[in-house]
Amino acid sequence: MSEMFPFISPTFEEVALRLFRFQAQHNPVYGAWLQHLGVDLARQEAVQSLREIPFLPIETFKTHTVKTGDFEPGAIYTSSGTTGQVTSKHHVASRDAYLRNAQACFEHFYGPVDQYAWLCLLPSYMEREGSSLIAMAEHFVKQSPAEESGFFLKGLDELRYRLETLELNGVPTVILGVTFALLDWAESLEKPLSLKSTLIMETGGMKGRRLEPVREAVHAQLQQAFGVDRIHSEYGMTELMSQAYSFGEGRFIPPPQMRVLPRSPENPLEWAALESHAALNIVDLANADSCAFLATADLGKVFGNGSFEVLGRLEGSDLRGCSLMTV
Numbered sequence: 001m002s003e004m005f006p007f008i009s010p011t012f013e014e015v016a017l018r019l020f021r022f023q024a025q026h027n028p029v030y031g032a033w034l035q036h037l038g039v040d041l042a043r044q045e046a047v048q049s050l051r052e053i054p055f056l057p058i059e060t061f062k063t064h065t066v067k068t069g070d071f072e073p074g075a076i077y078t079s080s081g082t083t084g085q086v087t088s089k090h091h092v093a094s095r096d097a098y099l100r101n102a103q104a105c106f107e108h109f110y111g112p113v114d115q116y117a118w119l120c121l122l123p124s125y126m127e128r129e130g131s132s133l134i135a136m137a138e139h140f141v142k143q144s145p146a147e148e149s150g151f152f153l154k155g156l157d158e159l160r161y162r163l164e165t166l167e168l169n170g171v172p173t174v175i176l177g178v179t180f181a182l183l184d185w186a187e188s189l190e191k192p193l194s195l196k197s198t199l200i201m202e203t204g205g206m207k208g209r210r211l212e213p214v215r216e217a218v219h220a221q222l223q224q225a226f227g228v229d230r231i232h233s234e235y236g237m238t239e240l241m242s243q244a245y246s247f248g249e250g251r252f253i254p255p256p257q258m259r260v261l262p263r264s265p266e267n268p269l270e271w272a273a274l275e276s277h278a279a280l281n282i283v284d285l286a287n288a289d290s291c292a293f294l295a296t297a298d299l300g301k302v303f304g305n306g307s308f309e310v311l312g313r314l315e316g317s318d319l320r321g322c323s324l325m326t327v
Helices: 010-026 028-036 041-046 095-110 132-143 156-168 179-188 215-226
Strands: 075-078 089-092 117-121 173-178 198-203 232-235 244-246 258-263 278-284 293-302 308-313
Touching: 010 028, 010 041, 010 293, 075 095, 075 132, 089 095, 095 132, 095 244, 117 132, 117 156, 117 179, 132 173, 156 173, 156 179, 156 198, 173 179, 179 198, 179 215, 198 215, 258 293
Parallel strands: 117 173, 173 198, 198 232
Antiparallel strands: 075 089, 232 244, 258 278, 278 293, 293 308
């Protein structure tokens, strides 16, 4: 595996293989998918490489309950969708485990959550039930010692006032915002800000509120409006326990328990070369209670160091928040 994908360590591959064999036997939906592909018990035991593992189409979460083992879920997270769309449901065994893992992902890249003030501008997520992003953001807000931390639906004046207070006091701050809401705010500013202690982190794309623009144009507009030299991004989805992060320019880095692999857009059972235009497969070892091997509908590029870009969606797939922006 290391020859084709050098960012897959022997230790990661060993854990993934053990988890694959366990989920093949104890996840009825994944097991049925493997049987459909002709991967019976003997072939499962013969799998010696991560590249031999079949990945479950992520759309399965819309039509089936994807669970490894028998448990009462501690939380059921649902994807966003327009009226009439079937949404994905992720049955999570432990809500606390999800939140601990989400915190570990953020802290791997940015340090302790409680060292930041959190200003959350996530209107489309706040207007519905079952968002894993809202659960994560609430968890982060609760840990912040800054009384200015909180959620903002439409009160941009209050958001601006709190931000100015935090900036004045030099408090490290994260503005976590769905992309269309950050753009709306940027366009409403009478003059650009000049943020010194704040990072802007976009997530979720346009959610059908605006046309999907070129990512570089969006980031340039936000950088100018807020006076920052880069726009950070968060990549997550309902069906995953873990999140990847970008420090700018749309290049995401997965946390230690997650790897992203390129597959052929034409043949879902074939791998694609690094840095080619590919569909994205994700291994998330934190998905121990659902399925750790997911074939997503995202298109992008995977690089030799394991980082990746998201460039759009497979034709015919539903538009979703994790698609971010087209190029």
